[in-house]
Amino acid sequence: MKQGHHQTHDSIPAIATVKTKRWEIEGVAIIDVKLSTNQRAWAQSKPGQFAMLYGFGVGEIPISFSTLPSAEGRVSFTIRRTGAVSAALTRIKCGGVIGMRGPFGNGWPIEQLAGRDVVIIAGGLGVAPLRPVIDYLAFGRSDANRATLFYGAREPAAILYTKDIERWRNAGVDVHTTVDTASHDWRGNVGVVTSLLSGVPLDSENTVALICGPEIMMRYAAEALKDAGVSDEDVWLSLERNMKCAIGFCGHCQFGPAFICKDGPAFAYDQIRSNLFVREL
Amino acid sequence: MKSIEDLIRNHPFLQDLDKTSIALMAGCAKNVAFDQDTYIIHEGQSADQFFLIRNGAVALESYAPGRDPVVFCTLKSCDFLGVSWLAPPYRWQYDARALEPVRAIGFDADCLRKKCDANTAMGYALMKRFVPSLMQRLQAARLQMMDIYGAPPTIGSAQDRAR
Amino acid sequence: MRTFDDDDTNHLFILERAGFGALIEALSDAEYEVIAPTIRDGAIIYDAIISEVDLPSGWADDQQAGRYKLKRRNDEALFGYAVGPHSWKKYLHPPEQLLWRAKKKEGGFDIHAAPIDTRKRAFLGVRACEIAAIEIQDRVFLRGPHIDEAYRARRENTLIIAVNCGDPAATCFCVSMSTGPAVRSGYDIAITEIISEDRHHFVIDAAGDAGRTVLKHLPLRPAGKKGLQAAEAVTAHAQQQMKRSLDTDGLQALLQNNADHPQWDNVASRCLSCTNCTAVCPTCFCTTVEDHTDLSGENAERVQHWDSCFSGSFSELGGAPVRRSTKSRYRQWMTHKLSTWIDQFGTSGCVGCGRCIAWCPAGIDITEEAAAIRKGANS
Numbered sequence: 001m002k003q004g005h006h007q008t009h010d011s012i013p014a015i016a017t018v019k020t021k022r023w024e025i026e027g028v029a030i031i032d033v034k035l036s037t038n039q040r041a042w043a044q045s046k047p048g049q050f051a052m053l054y055g056f057g058v059g060e061i062p063i064s065f066s067t068l069p070s071a072e073g074r075v076s077f078t079i080r081r082t083g084a085v086s087a088a089l090t091r092i093k094c095g096g097v098i099g100m101r102g103p104f105g106n107g108w109p110i111e112q113l114a115g116r117d118v119v120i121i122a123g124g125l126g127v128a129p130l131r132p133v134i135d136y137l138a139f140g141r142s143d144a145n146r147a148t149l150f151y152g153a154r155e156p157a158a159i160l161y162t163k164d165i166e167r168w169r170n171a172g173v174d175v176h177t178t179v180d181t182a183s184h185d186w187r188g189n190v191g192v193v194t195s196l197l198s199g200v201p202l203d204s205e206n207t208v209a210l211i212c213g214p215e216i217m218m219r220y221a222a223e224a225l226k227d228a229g230v231s232d233e234d235v236w237l238s239l240e241r242n243m244k245c246a247i248g249f250c251g252h253c254q255f256g257p258a259f260i261c262k263d264g265p266a267f268a269y270d271q272i273r274s275n276l277f278v279r280e281l
Numbered sequence: 282m283k284s285i286e287d288l289i290r291n292h293p294f295l296q297d298l299d300k301t302s303i304a305l306m307a308g309c310a311k312n313v314a315f316d317q318d319t320y321i322i323h324e325g326q327s328a329d330q331f332f333l334i335r336n337g338a339v340a341l342e343s344y345a346p347g348r349d350p351v352v353f354c355t356l357k358s359c360d361f362l363g364v365s366w367l368a369p370p371y372r373w374q375y376d377a378r379a380l381e382p383v384r385a386i387g388f389d390a391d392c393l394r395k396k397c398d399a400n401t402a403m404g405y406a407l408m409k410r411f412v413p414s415l416m417q418r419l420q421a422a423r424l425q426m427m428d429i430y431g432a433p434p435t436i437g438s439a440q441d442r443a444r
Numbered sequence: 445m446r447t448f449d450d451d452d453t454n455h456l457f458i459l460e461r462a463g464f465g466a467l468i469e470a471l472s473d474a475e476y477e478v479i480a481p482t483i484r485d486g487a488i489i490y491d492a493i494i495s496e497v498d499l500p501s502g503w504a505d506d507q508q509a510g511r512y513k514l515k516r517r518n519d520e521a522l523f524g525y526a527v528g529p530h531s532w533k534k535y536l537h538p539p540e541q542l543l544w545r546a547k548k549k550e551g552g553f554d555i556h557a558a559p560i561d562t563r564k565r566a567f568l569g570v571r572a573c574e575i576a577a578i579e580i581q582d583r584v585f586l587r588g589p590h591i592d593e594a595y596r597a598r599r600e601n602t603l604i605i606a607v608n609c610g611d612p613a614a615t616c617f618c619v620s621m622s623t624g625p626a627v628r629s630g631y632d633i634a635i636t637e638i639i640s641e642d643r644h645h646f647v648i649d650a651a652g653d654a655g656r657t658v659l660k661h662l663p664l665r666p667a668g669k670k671g672l673q674a675a676e677a678v679t680a681h682a683q684q685q686m687k688r689s690l691d692t693d694g695l696q697a698l699l700q701n702n703a704d705h706p707q708w709d710n711v712a713s714r715c716l717s718c719t720n721c722t723a724v725c726p727t728c729f730c731t732t733v734e735d736h737t738d739l740s741g742e743n744a745e746r747v748q749h750w751d752s753c754f755s756g757s758f759s760e761l762g763g764a765p766v767r768r769s770t771k772s773r774y775r776q777w778m779t780h781k782l783s784t785w786i787d788q789f790g791t792s793g794c795v796g797c798g799r800c801i802a803w804c805p806a807g808i809d810i811t812e813e814a815a816a817i818r819k820g821a822n823s
Contacts, residue, residue, distance in 0.1 A: 011544075181351055187380055
């Protein structure tokens, strides 16, 4: 890049227009946006990568792609309303405009899934960064042997993507859901997501696992897979830390030697296992 | 028609249990079935039974007045149902309801306890199968208690709250 | 080390004290803003200077853990002190920086990048440890997958006039970090100040074209082998004077393997989480951003600020900091500086300048803390 009079595109948001917005569940919205410029670069994005989304004058937060940017620049994000920026981003109506930097991060190791049994373990909103990879396994040109999704949520009303789950099932993905707590009329599973693992036979030698959810849930899930004989190098976790720049300059997202923004967010379990047990790292 | 001994031998919970113990357990066992939505055990009642689920699903629930009953765990085939029979006062601590039609091996708890006392090798073999499952359920309960998918500890998230 | 080869001295010149002012004039004439040490609020800081009278002539600094005090020298040395609370990062990686502005328009908004600062600056009096620090920040901002263009522009427009250290402070430990006291590379001009009973002069090393251009009209004469030897003697003396050291042997693994060492609790009982060490450190690079609008709500901007891993908001996730305790924050800072920095950038993040020791209000000494972790450590 030649020396210019401006910062690089890495630090200047692109402009995107909100095309649709709907509340998927209470407090969680899915926005579908269209990029105004540079669609070709964004279309190179990979499952598990993320963008920094900007609400005008309010700030910026990292959000993973829920669907990958298309050649026309259409891309969707699943956003939980928790603070000022996410509130601003989910308040925007159709036709509104947001800023968007990215794509950032390494994404899931999709090149390693060919011929393997892919086990996907999602907890809560952690299913969002996994959605593009499940779509890829269900509908894309994946050479994976088979795909199983274990998805745990807080309660039946907190299960995201219920329509997608049916589409994934119809496309041959073995989907198991569970909730932490349910009322009397719930016919599905109740219990932590790791309890689902014991009910499904696992070819530990041939399994690759992709895990995303609360860190404590990922820890237990990764240990359960380890106990089941899956190699640590074949278990991938997507980590989250405070993030400002997303390009390795601001220092916020450090996790031991790793910058989650550029070395992650997906890490093989053998790379991070010991640090996951260090408190307040 | 499989014998009750066959059913016991083939249940994953009792995998690799020795022949003598299987024969002893069979003396306390019978084949049972529950229709969907019938209650298998009731909180407060005497814990006089123990079940190994063969097919179907069971919901463990608790009820508080003025609230819907809360399901806190579901059990499936290969799981066991019933812990309270193991220790005094031998009283159920929650309700168990058949979520689907359930087929199970039911054991007379009093009979099983007596045989465990008389035959400590069998008692120990059973205990070795109970403890790991109990630990798993305890760990699961801890995670559920932490409400890990719930709202953040205070309003706002990460950088989001800095404003 | 340089060899004592006659050919090796043809870039070395002698400048008498009387001619030193001409160097600053030459820099100004070449349209450099000259940034140099100067005294303010009882400390030697870096700021723009007009002439040689702005330099701290005849001053030295007394530095200890938690202590910094100026004192008079018994000579009129221009560079007879070590480093103060400022470092050159305040110019290359400024404490506050506008990144961009946004303006609402019909159906959305436009974003305009802030103009990049392309002013030519001459840093006069850059120490060996500070050159090492600049090169470390170069690795952060210029050598990774992403480039900080604003940093690059400032860096490329900077002329570095280094000064070899003759009198290290008691807080200095550059020898053990292999960054000083002698300037070895990364400069345009290097100066060694030599004072004897009857003479005050400088040995000038013009390494590159930019430096030679500036020196063109100065009253210089060849220094020769004798000049080189005199200059070498100054830094050799400094090296001998340096008492403090940090044992870096195996430190990278040592710190990462000892996250639960009791010494972290010990240092946490003294550390105030005040962020002084990160502010004075010449390599600490962490920043945060602030987004806001004007009162009309039509115009927004993003401003970048220095941040510190000692602040609570730094690691905030889901509404609460991941690093809640001072123990975890000090551990993060020191482990990053001395250990994980090597994983990330192929070099330690510490140059041994001693600023964090002097400017810690609790007198915490990174060299002592590292030694304490080494004691009773897990391998």
